[in-house]
Amino acid sequence: MNKEQADKLLEKYYKGETELDEEALLKDFIAGEEETFADEQLIFDYYKEEAKIPEGLEDQLLKGFMQQQKPNKTIKLHWMRYASVAAVLLLGVVFWFSGYQKHQQMLAADEQFALMERALMEVSIGVQPPENDEVVVLFKDENLEIIAK
Amino acid sequence: MTAEQFKQDILPWSRKLYPMVKRLLKNEVDVQDALQDILIKLWNKRENIQQYEKPEAYVLTLCRNHCLDVLKKKRDQLVDAAEDYRLMNLPQQGVSHEAREKLAIVHQVIEQLPDKYREVIQYREIDGLGFDEIKQMTGFEVPHLRVILSRARVMIKEEIRKIYDYEQRTSRQAVGKVL
Known part of the structure; x- marks a missing residue:
């Protein structure tokens, strides 16, 4: 491209009529023509600076992606491990609790029986005549005994 | 296999999206984090992207929306000052x-x-x-x-x-x- 062609393209550029490939050509040409196109060179330098991609960007992003993929697998394994431990613990708790409940039921039945036994005993003692009291036997045979205090 | 597919289908977008993300977020650490998240989103939606004849608009919109979300979460009044500071502090890049x-x-x-x-x-x-x-x-x-x-x-x-x-x-x- 010579200066005349660049001038024409620049005119087109300022009218908004250029396409991307033409703009790239123009920018390349002007980069080496500081004296003639000082303003454009400054403006295009700014655009170039703003569009600059830092070195190693893609490597860095790929590394980040790989690191992000790894923890997922680890998390899955950990999740399975924790889930199996939790399941075993849960089963243990369920077995223990059902055994405990049966035991409590048996204890409760024993206690109720003992309470009933004690109550009957109290009643039985209550209806028995005191052993030390003196009584007079008024009548006695094989089936019947009549006493008087 | 996964790495190769990512390298081939998704990673090239980073070069296209970087200037826009940098312009919107300005801070280099935020830019890298956002790009990483955007690429993961694209990776997760790769089947949708393949359905588009011209996926550029979809990808660019996703990218811009992600950056705007980041900005909403982290609205920083010092962002513009930071940009002027960045432009005035480019000696490492030979300017x-x-x-x-x-x-x-x-x-x-x-x-x-x-x-x-x-x-x-x-x-x-x-x-x-x-x-x-x-x-x-x-x-x-x-x-x-x-x-x-x-x-x-x-x-x-x-x-x-x-x-x-x-x-x-x-x-x-x-x-x-x-x-």
Whole structure:
């Protein structure tokens, strides 16, 4: 491209009529023509600076992606491990609790029986005549005994 | 297998999206994090993307929306100050102090453009988007986009010229006074 062609393209550029490939050509040409196109060179330098991609960007992003993929697998394994431990613990708790409940039921039945036994005993003692009291036997045979205090 | 597929189908988007993400988020750490998240999103939606004949608009919209979400979560008033600071602190990249000052001036000129002019200029000149892609992003028809682009380019050139004419005049006056 010579200066005349660049001038024409620049005119087109300022009218908004250029396409991307033409703009790239123009920018390349002007980069080496500081004296003639000082303003454009400054403006295009700014655009170039703003569009600059830092070195190693893609490597860095790929590394980040790989690191992000790894923890997922680890998390899955950990999740399975924790889930199996939790399941075993849960089963243990369920077995223990059902055994405990049966035991409590048996204890409760024993206690109720003992309470009933004690109550009957109290009643039985209550209806028995005191052993030390003196009584007079008024009548006695094989089936019947009549006493008087 | 996964790495190869990612490298082939998704990773190339990073070069296309980087300038836009950098422009929106500014902070390099945020840019890298956002790009990483965007690529993962694209990876998870790779089957949807394959259905599009021209997936650019879908990917660019996803990218811009993600950046806007990040900005919403982390609205930082120092962002613009940080951008000027970044432009003024590029020595590691082999840019001279004078060049840095000039780049900062162009940046300020573009920042002062009306919103739609600035948006279209950035999509075209920095992101390298075609008219169809800019149409998808902005909703403006192509003839209208060409008019916006033309006006924005002329405005930038005129502003830069004004600044440099003024600077040259003042430096000539200073030299005149000394002599």
